[in-house]
Structure formats: structure tokens, C-alpha cells
Amino acid sequence: MTTLSFAVAGLHKPDRIVPAVRQLGSRHVGYGVQPHHYQTVGAALLWTLAQGLGSQFTPEVEAAWTAAYTLLADTMQS
Structure with a gap:
């Protein structure tokens, strides 16, 4: 929930959260998360x-x- 709160709070300035969200996505790949899991x-x-x-x-x-x-999930997968 902390990550979601951080991301939502930063949606009005996406350039500030994109690096952290991408890093989160990279970690999720390591956990075995696959694209269909985001849906x-x-x-x-x-x-x-x-x-x-x-x-x-x-x-x-x-x-x-x-x-x-959708913005967060797409960024995590980019």
C-alpha cells in the first residue's frame, strides 16, 4: 500500500515517480510477475x-x- 500511495500522490508529476515505478517493475520481473498478472x-x-x-x-x-x-502498470512493464 505504501508504494501505491506514493505513486498516486505523484501522479500529478509523473516525471518524479517514473524512475521509482520502473525500478519497482524490474523487481517484479525478478519475483516472476508476468504481464497477465497486472490485469x-x-x-x-x-x-x-x-x-x-x-x-x-x-x-x-x-x-x-x-x-x-493503467499508467502505473504500463510504466512498471516498460
């Missing part, structure tokens, strides 16, 4: 947010979290 994690994240936020998990909130996670 599973993204789906689990969105499900968890939907459960936790309830009616506050609007389509706009879902779209924002989807965009944020």
Missing part, C-alpha cells in the same frame, strides 16, 4: 475500491482509478 491486480484493486467506497465509487471514480492503475 488481475488491477481488477482486484477496482473491486476492492468498489466494495470500500460503495455508492461513492462512481463511474468517474472508476475511470480515474483505471487510468491511474
